[in-house]
Amino acid sequence: MSDPLLTVADSLKDRARAALGSRNLILVGLMGAGKSSVGRILASQLGIPFIDSDHEIERVSRMTIAELFAAYGEEEFRALETRVMKRLLKNGPRVVSTGGGAFVNERTRRHIKKGGLSVWLKADLDVLWERVNKRDTRPLLKTENPKQTLENLMNARYPIYAQADVTVLSRDVRKEVMADEVLKAVVEAQKESAAS
Numbered sequence: 475m476s477d478p479l480l481t482v483a484d485s486l487k488d489r490a491r492a493a494l495g496s497r498n499l500i501l502v503g504l505m506g507a508g509k510s511s512v513g514r515i516l517a518s519q520l521g522i523p524f525i526d527s528d529h530e531i532e533r534v535s536r537m538t539i540a541e542l543f544a545a546y547g548e549e550e551f552r553a554l555e556t557r558v559m560k561r562l563l564k565n566g567p568r569v570v571s572t573g574g575g576a577f578v579n580e581r582t583r584r585h586i587k588k589g590g591l592s593v594w595l596k597a598d599l600d601v602l603w604e605r606v607n608k609r610d611t612r613p614l615l616k617t618e619n620p621k622q623t624l625e626n627l628m629n630a631r632y633p634i635y636a637q638a639d640v641t642v643l644s645r646d647v648r649k650e651v652m653a654d655e656v657l658k659a660v661v662e663a664q665k666e667s668a669a670s
């Protein structure tokens with residue numbers, strides 16, 4: 475006899491996959507929200523390709539994000555990010571994890587809105603700080619008080635991330651649990667848009 479729990483999990487994946495159709499599933503949110511790690515799990519569960527825009531930018535430029543910021547500055551980085559995102563979102567379905575500032579940029583946001591379903595992984599300051607303070611690869615946090623900088627970014631960006639199609643609370647639960655919550659939110663979003 476089949477395991478009823480497995481059947482429930484399988485049908486969630488199937489329902490989310492059907493709800494997505496040929497659209498991309500695009501994860502947005504601040505540094506440390508879990509876009510890259512949860513995105514990878516989602517892609518494997520949905521059986522569709524996974525792309526991380528930060529990695530794609532590093533691949534095409536053959537430089538790290540930190541090197542790009544240092545050599546060309548944030549403005550040039552954003553212009554490159556917009557071009558890369560536009561290209562990545564032309565075809566779907568894919569799971570695309572974005573860099574933390576991608577959705578904040580108006581042009582990039584337009585490509586994201588056109589290219590699929592955007593999901594904001596929303597987390598509180600302490601959760602984000604616990605996760606990002608372990609590595610110093612993030613150029614925007616190389617300040618005297620990086621936790622305060624992170625809080626300033628939250629205050630400036632949260633009203634913009636709130637424009638995503640769907641919001642999922644990112645908490646200290648297993649990444650697989652977070653991925654399941656995103657799948658449920660995708661199914662719900664599709665139901666709501668079908669009903670309206």
Ligand SMILES: Nc1ncnc2c1ncn2[C@@H]1O[C@H](COP(=O)(O)OP(=O)(O)OP(=O)(O)O)[C@@H](O)[C@H]1O
Pocket residue numbers: 503504505506507508509510511512528571572573574605606612645646647648649652
């Ligand atoms: N649900 C979770 N529980 C515990 N740790 C997590 C969870 N989600 C992510 N992490 C950890 O937090 C760190 C940051 O996660 P991740 O790189 O996925 O974030 P991100 O949103 O892609 O950040 P960035 O915008 O900087 O790329 C990683 O070390 C990851 O393993």
Ligand SMILES: O=C(O)C1=C[C@@H](O)[C@@H](O)[C@H](O)C1
Pocket residue numbers: 504505528539572573574575576612613614
């Ligand atoms: O929040 C941001 O603006 C950034 C987040 C990272 O993912 C990188 O894209 C880069 O470090 C900028």
Ligand SMILES: [Mg+2]
Pocket residue numbers: 509510511526528571572573
């Ligand atoms: Mg990431």
